[in-house]
Amino acid sequence: MNSFDDDSYTAQRLLDAWKAMREGKLKFPPALQSHADELLAAPLTAIGLVDTKGMSRQTVLMATSAGEALSIQGEEQSKEKTDQLSTAMSETQIELFVHFSALFSALTGRAVDLVRSVEEIKQRIMRRIELQPDVFANSVNQATDELGEFYNRHSINIYQRAKNLGGMRLVTGGQRHFGPSALNAVRITGLYADTQLIPDPIYPFISSELNLNAAPLQLAIELFNILQLRPLVDAQLPVPAVFIFPSFEQPLEENDAHTKLGLQQLAIRLISPICDGEIQSLEELFDYSSTQESAFLDALMPSGLFVPPGGEPGIQLSAIEAASQYLKALEGKRSSRYLDQMKRMPTGPLLLNGVLERLRPQYHLFENSNELGAQALLSQPVHWHYFEKIAQANARDLRSQSVISDQALQTLHAVQDDSLSWLANIPVTTLVQLISNNEHRWLREELNKYTSQLASTGPIDTNEMIREVSHGLASLVQRQQKSLKDIELKYAPKKAAVLTGGVIGAGLVASAVMLPLLSPLLAVGVPTVALAGAASGALIGLGKEKIGEVVEKRYAGKSMLGVLATTRPN
Incomplete structure (x- = not known):
């Protein structure tokens, strides 16, 4: 250990012993009561560590030893707890988002997919507190307790699993909240990286006192943003695109x-x-x-x-x-x-x-x-x-x-x-x-x-x-545009002698109905009866050519190039 590690090790053991004595979890034998009194009388410094200025060396050594024993006991209990958990990593993440969704619904009275804005969240929470205060409090408390129990069972294990991911893995941070800028960054970086490790923005609400105004509203907004990532979690990709983990920031600042x-x-x-x-x-x-x-x-x-x-x-x-x-x-x-x-x-x-x-x-x-x-x-x-x-x-x-x-x-x-x-x-x-x-x-x-x-x-x-x-x-988008042009040129000679306009649309749909396997690719859903008069042999022939073109274009449009070309402003 270097000197910083030595200092932090001793300071942690002293703090553990100091807190345990105040909570009644640690007692010194009567013969050592003077040392116990000396430890209890010690104040905390500005950063919350035991001030040893007025303590004898013997008291410091005894308190450090007691803190070490408490630490070993805690580590054994934590190890037993972790060893009992064998839930798959993806299943744990899915369960976490189920709890997030339940808590958001308890706060707003509505599923997150049906809520459109922060202003709507605010209005819904205010209305629930005004019209159904008891129902609001009971539903929120129940959802919060269930999420808290999930954290008690899984938080340490989730953090340990986050260490075992491979590939290009990134960890986001530098801010206390998961707001729109953080959400956009995750969406953009997902186009490039393998896994993004995201500190759980909800965990601090459950584990610590954050001195917040309108805490339910701020909690709901955090949930609204993080829940936008649920499709990436529900997909259960072999390499998770996002992985939410508790970073224990507030508890560490208070106790470590x-x-x-x-x-x-x-x-x-x-x-x-x-x-x-x-x-x-x-x-x-x-x-x-x-x-x-x-x-x-x-x-x-x-x-x-x-x-x-x-x-x-x-x-x-x-x-x-x-x-x-x-x-x-x-x-x-x-x-x-x-x-x-x-x-x-x-x-x-x-x-x-x-x-x-x-x-x-x-x-x-x-x-x-x-x-x-x-x-x-x-x-x-x-x-x-x-x-x-x-x-x-x-x-x-x-x-x-x-x-x-x-x-x-x-x-x-x-x-x-x-x-x-x-x-x-x-x-x-x-x-x-x-x-x-x-x-x-x-x-x-x-x-x-x-x-x-x-x-x-x-x-x-x-x-x-x-x-x-x-x-x-820009070059990649240009490549996509050329690809689409090449597809059009490929099919142009075959369509030159056939009718165009609305008839092409009818022939296309008619052919899609006759070849239902292609319907999902073309996103058509017109009743067969409506096409009965339109589907002549010539139209169907044209439709088949058009189907070939549209299918190629649709596949091209679903690629990374296609998505970039569709999204990029002109």
Whole structure:
């Protein structure tokens, strides 16, 4: 172990013993009561670890040993629990989405497929609370309890299984919520990657106190977004396109010493360079932001470390403007009690808190990337902004070298550019079909042909990569258009002497009725009686030629090229 691991190990064992004594789960024998009293009297530091300044070395050693015993006991219980679970990975994911659907229906009174917007969600929840408060509370509580029980049985096992996936696997993150931008990013990246590991956005609602305003509404919105991915889960693909896992962020921040120290270390490494003097803890950082507020704010604002929620990096704000935008963005989202506390904070500590809120999900993204052996991926420029700053501060590579190449990472970054946002218009059900046919791997290989020259010349410029990816996609669409033209030319001579217009349509449908095997390909469903007068021998002959053309076109249209050509704006 290095010194950081040693420190976090000892801190965790002390915290475990401290909590166990307060909860009555750990008792020292009478002869050691003085040490028990000393441990109980110890306060917690700003990051929630046991403050050992006033403790004797013997008490620290005894408490650490007791914490180690509690840890071993917990690990054995967890192992027994995991060994008992043998449910297939895909079945567990399907069950999770069944619970998501049930909870959404309990909140809104309607299945997710029948709800069209966030505004409709809000109206439905308000109406249910107003007209049927008891029914609403009972149904939501029951669905929540059932989901909570699912998490109790499967959460650790799901996380372990996420580690065993192969192929090009990505882990998303850098934000607390799964909103429209995250959903669009998953849909776009699904055209390229094998598996996307997504931190469960619902788990924190069940496992922790989030200090939210209108929590049922915010929960329903998260469910609405994540449930759009259900077709990818229900497809039970051999290699899952998406895999939802609990990342335990909130519980780790509250209870895990390694996480507490890691977050503190990250904050100090990133923020302390803009402070005068040596900063060694979060307490010292907050103290500096308060007592040296002017100096802190003068250095903070041009540093790019503070970007308000909903803001974009690179926009210069005064400290007053930044504080105002920060608080305004939290209106309606955080509980009134929590928001009132923030409004009373001086500007320096308030904006420092804003930076820390940006860093926490980034820290967990790096941790998940390491633990799961996956490439970290983000969906918004502001999150890439912090990701890159943290990587620089920690002297870390942006990519997981055992998982992905620089070329692939830059390509994934490029396809999320606003100029290629049309890729998110591809329906999830269509994405399922493409992935089922391994067309995402084909697209990956095709785009690599267009970007390989950039990758071979040294460091890749983001703007150059965006241009190359855009050019590649345009070329692929052009290839599809030529393919359709070739199909038309192939059949044109055979149709030249036959009637056209509405008669062709009748002949086409008549032939489809006579050849029912082709009907699904042509999507026709006209009653046979309506065609009785139209289906002459000549028309049927023409219909057969037309069927051949339409079938070829339909197959072409269902390919990756066809989907891109249909979706791409002119």
